[in-house]
Amino acid sequence: MAGKEHFDKLLKLLEMERLAEKAENLRELKRFPLSTREALGKTVTGLLIDSIGTGLGGMPLVTLSRQPRGEDLAPFHAMSAGDNALLTFPPGSQPETCEGTFYKVDEYQATIALNGPEPAQLGRGLCQVDRLGSDATYRRMKKALATVSDARKNRTAVLREVFLGEAVPDRRRARKLRLFNEALNEFQQDAVKRCMAATDAALVHGPPGTGKTTVLVEIIRQAVAEGSRVLATAPSNIAVDNILEKLQDSGLRLVRMGHPARTLESLRHANLSALVEADPSYGEVKELDAWRERLVKRRSRFGRGQLGYEERQQRDREIARLWRQARDIESDISRRIIAAAQVVLSTHGGLSRGLVKGTFDLVALDEASQATEPLSWVPLTMGERAVFAGDSMQLPPTIYSKEAAEQGLSITLFDRLKDILPGTLQTLLRVQYRMHETIMRFSSDQFYEGKLIAHESVAAHTAAELPQVEATDLTSTPLTFVDTAGAGYSESWNELLESRENLGEAKLVLRLLEKILGAGIDPRQLALITPYVAQVKLLKSLVRVPGLEIGSVDGFQGREKEVTIVSLVRNNDAGEVGFLSDIRRMNVAMTRARRLLIVIGDSATIGRHPFYAKFLDYTDACGAHRSSYEWPEA
Numbered sequence: 298m299a300g301k302e303h304f305d306k307l308l309k310l311l312e313m314e315r316l317a318e319k320a321e322n323l324r325e326l327k328r329f330p331l332s333t334r335e336a337l338g339k340t341v342t343g344l345l346i347d348s349i350g351t352g353l354g355g356m357p358l359v360t361l362s363r364q365p366r367g368e369d370l371a372p373f374h375a376m377s378a379g380d381n382a383l384l385t386f387p388p389g390s391q392p393e394t395c396e397g398t399f400y401k402v403d404e405y406q407a408t409i410a411l412n413g414p415e416p417a418q419l420g421r422g423l424c425q426v427d428r429l430g431s432d433a434t435y436r437r438m439k440k441a442l443a444t445v446s447d448a449r450k451n452r453t454a455v456l457r458e459v460f461l462g463e464a465v466p467d468r469r470r471a472r473k474l475r476l477f478n479e480a481l482n483e484f485q486q487d488a489v490k491r492c493m494a495a496t497d498a499a500l501v502h503g504p505p506g507t508g509k510t511t512v513l514v515e516i517i518r519q520a521v522a523e524g525s526r527v528l529a530t531a532p533s534n535i536a537v538d539n540i541l542e543k544l545q546d547s548g549l550r551l552v553r554m555g556h557p558a559r560t561l562e563s564l565r566h567a568n569l570s571a572l573v574e575a576d577p578s579y580g581e582v583k584e585l586d587a588w589r590e591r592l593v594k595r596r597s598r599f600g601r602g603q604l605g606y607e608e609r610q611q612r613d614r615e616i617a618r619l620w621r622q623a624r625d626i627e628s629d630i631s632r633r634i635i636a637a638a639q640v641v642l643s644t645h646g647g648l649s650r651g652l653v654k655g656t657f658d659l660v661a662l663d664e665a666s667q668a669t670e671p672l673s674w675v676p677l678t679m680g681e682r683a684v685f686a687g688d689s690m691q692l693p694p695t696i697y698s699k700e701a702a703e704q705g706l707s708i709t710l711f712d713r714l715k716d717i718l719p720g721t722l723q724t725l726l727r728v729q730y731r732m733h734e735t736i737m738r739f740s741s742d743q744f745y746e747g748k749l750i751a752h753e754s755v756a757a758h759t760a761a762e763l764p765q766v767e768a769t770d771l772t773s774t775p776l777t778f779v780d781t782a783g784a785g786y787s788e789s790w791n792e793l794l795e796s797r798e799n800l801g802e803a804k805l806v807l808r809l810l811e812k813i814l815g816a817g818i819d820p821r822q823l824a825l826i827t828p829y830v831a832q833v834k835l836l837k838s839l840v841r842v843p844g845l846e847i848g849s850v851d852g853f854q855g856r857e858k859e860v861t862i863v864s865l866v867r868n869n870d871a872g873e874v875g876f877l878s879d880i881r882r883m884n885v886a887m888t889r890a891r892r893l894l895i896v897i898g899d900s901a902t903i904g905r906h907p908f909y910a911k912f913l914d915y916t917d918a919c920g921a922h923r924s925s926y927e928w929p930e931a
Contacts (some may be wrong), residue, residue: 317698320707338375376642434646506731525658796831865898
């Protein structure tokens with residue numbers, strides 16, 4: 298009964314979250330006028346159709362563009378390949394709107410892959426595109442929760458009981474392993490052994506830079522070597538691509554599910570759409586699509602007046618039939634390819650029971666601490682046993698509903714399992730291969746009981762050792778805190794974005810950036826990150842350096858750069874730090890840099906919080922505490 302109550306509660310919280318996300322999208326549409334949505338990058342108007350073509354798997358591609366208008370930011374600046382889109386065609390089109398996915402995005406041009414066939418009729422005029430959310434993932438989560446709750450006498454029921462603490466997790470005798478990756482350190486090897494011995498589930502705790510995905514890939518290869526079929530999933534597309542990238546030279550039969558636009562271009566050869574197109578049976582699909590396209594062109598050429606009503610209806614029915622027949626054949630090919638794969642890779646929310654039949658011997662979940670429990674159950678309902686890799690000391694899942702989060706939706710399955718599974722089924726990876734020891738040490742002491750070890754290959758490396766980089770007071774040291782106390786860089790509230798920004802601090806970022814680039818750092822090796830979206834937008838409007846990345850801390854989790862500059866923004870007399878008080882966000886921010894971390898903030902504001910007071914003490918002890926007065930405005 299307790300199990301049913303748990304899943305009933307999750308269903309209730311999930312519905313609260315769905316409504317909260319939908320309300321947020323609608324609130325933006327209603328609250329912001331069209332000009333504002335354009336300024337935020339959520340809508341682009343005045344678009345011309347450059348072409349209508351066909352992409353992987355016969356999907357219709359519509360390419361739109363707009364000429365520059367002298368604006369500060371290019372029209373598609375906030376849109377990326379893989380985002381959901383609503384495309385509004387010119388008046389008189391049939392249909393006038395169509396949902397799709399951004400396939401390719403440049404500054405002034407974007408290609409959208411439509412979810413259905415191209416318009417039967419195009420009117421004259423300009424197009425509009427809006428970035429959208431989607432309910433598809435919510436439907437999959439609800440279905441998964443119902444499946445788990447109702448499961449009886451199968452592996453899903455066993456996993457449910459173990460994950461609720463109602464059954465003792467089992468483990469088998471560990472066999473001697475012959476490692477595929479002989480470079481694994483002792484902690485990584487131990488994690489592989491424990492996970493391979495787990496009958497139900499095991500956890501790999503992976504602090505920043507410790508190679509948890511590398512460990513997960515070794516576990517996947519070991520499982521396949523035993524004859525197992527593996528489902529590898531993660532909450533984000535970039536995390537799935539990280540697994541795929543490390544597996545692509547393994548010789549295994551791999552299939553990456555999901556829209557091709559959401560897969561890195563260098564990995565699209567393993568995407569299901571590309572594999573379907575390469576299948577010998579795909580020739581029939583091409584023939585059907587070619588015939589459909591001829592009918593569409595003939596309809597456009599003859600127009601409405603050339604054919605009678607019945608003839609037009611018959612022609613349109615034939616176009617729809619050809620579309621459906623081609624897609625049915627594609628689905629059959631897809632199911633066959635997936636069934637033959639040794640490893641299927643997908644985001645949790647991108648899994649479709651319509652294509653993925655049967656069960657997997659192992660489900661490997663990466664970034665498991667970033668997925669809500671309902672989302673994690675989507676892949677888990679398809680598996681016999683599971684391995685989770687994550688880090689509960691980094692950012693949790695993004696949740697729209699504060700009420701749902703407070704009632705338990707913020708507690709991930711990874712969080713619960715670390716308190717349920719015995720120590721023999723959990724491993725902490727301790728050797729990190731990313732950061733200079735000085736960058737690592739504060740995070741290690743605050744979050745990981747001082748257990749992290751900097752590998753000798755990175756322990757002392759600095760930015761000054763990079764090719765063509767000059768040794769300066771910044772590039773020769775791994776850590777610098779630039780204190781803006783007394784400089785008058787007060788924060789401000791951006792009503793439009795409902796976020797905080799700090800112009801004085803942003804201008805200081807520019808001056809420091811100039812010094813670093815002047816020392817020879819390649820812009821592609823550097824990132825400007827900040828916890829506040831308004832500060833991200835402000836920095837993007839001030840900085841125009843090709844190759845330089847500017848983004849939010851949340852969006853940079855799982856990433857790394859040789860150099861990062863972190864703008865904390867907060868500067869007020871009350872000493873309020875807002876959501877900087879979620880110190881896991883700062884654990885992420887402070888562990889993205891490999892060789893040089895520069896943090897900019899006001900010690901008088903942040904120093905009233907215990908965590909930041911310790912950070913200030915640490916920078917003092919390292920001789921890394923400097924003043925913004927050292928970089929005055931010209």
